[in-house]
Amino acid sequence: MSDLSRHLPLSNRPRHDESDVSSSWNAELADVLGSLATALAPLPDAAWATTSRRPDWSVHDVIAHLVWRLSTPRGERWRASARSLAEQGFSAAAAELVIARRVAGSPDATPPALVQRLVAMRDVAAARAAGAAPGLALDGTRGDTFQNGIGALAEAVIGATDVAASLGLPLTVPERASGAVALRRALEAPTEIKAVIRGHSLAATDADWSFGNGPVLEATAAELLLFLYGRSDTAPHPRPTTR
Template sequence: MNPTDTDLQALVGPQFQALADALTVEPETIADAPSLCEGWSVRHVVAHVTMAARYDGPAFMRELAAAGHNFDVLSETIARRDSALPFDTLLDNLRSDTMAAWTPPGGGSVGALSHVVIHGLDITAATGLPRIASDEATRIVLSTLTGSGAQHFGIDVTGRFLRATDLDWRFGEGPALEAPAGDLILALAGRPRPGVDLSRR
């Protein structure tokens, strides 16, 4: 049975919480470590994913207008500016009720779940931490990225068989590509991963 929006939203908060917990272990050393997001450290990524905790609807629209209604410019501006906040404040934002209930405009609950799982991997894969998203959340994001969500990142999985090696998930038919679930998600989201080449047929 497919999960409902309520089911999906119930998974969002725990993934934000798990990311905060993982980053609390060594906050002084990990905050400024590079992430997989080009030019962004861990603190930049956390500032980005927790934007909604600091900007309500009207404040967000003001920021968007100031950025010329260009979301990429807005994201870069806020990530750079708010990364200067105390890292403990950003970790508290990850744990906030606001982020647990947040959905991106037009993305719904599955968009919120994909957002935290993918950006969580941008941090953990770059810093050598294990995947922190639950297996359930990870399977849902994998299925989203191999379905309609794949169009967002321009990744073509036609004619490929994908299988996660660390949980029960598989997709498609064709030449096999087997890798840990986190690496598959990152590759499907357009992040190059060693040994995971989705361009090969």
């Protein structure tokens, strides 16, 4: 087991009653999707063609894939991914890009339509966070197929962080969401990224979370996420020592 997983909770806040905590990430998803939709809505279509932080992906590709990932039933998504993986010589990166471009190129995936879908998914997530029935449907987004686990949250958080960095948008991700996603990614990151963070703690300089054990590597929450997900080559830096 990675040393990172033995050092929870994510922050050094005093412990409190967490009996109401659940594995649902609907509230965080609603916040992230709402912020992303608000940031994207006023942008011209040309901005969507901007290259994202993910090699060969445009902003349009990132958002189209995010909408597909969160709104497609799990079985259908797995089948599509398996087919694409086989067609692309079992290159996971190529398979994901093919799916993203296919979705982005469909007639119902124009920038305004995708923003509308983000808003609809935000509304579903918010309603479910408030206890609404899973079958709630808004603008074609069915609550019973809407993905709301940590994997879906990770897709939303890194997608929003990537787009914000690519377009220079002032988009804030909730601390609980960014910390949970960073920890999850640190536990399953590729070897080259684990080689950098192994034996260290990671700390966000602009959020109340940290995890790990050992000398502290720090950066902003967005910078840590971009590095952990391979969207940036800039590694977190050692915390300055105080004299």
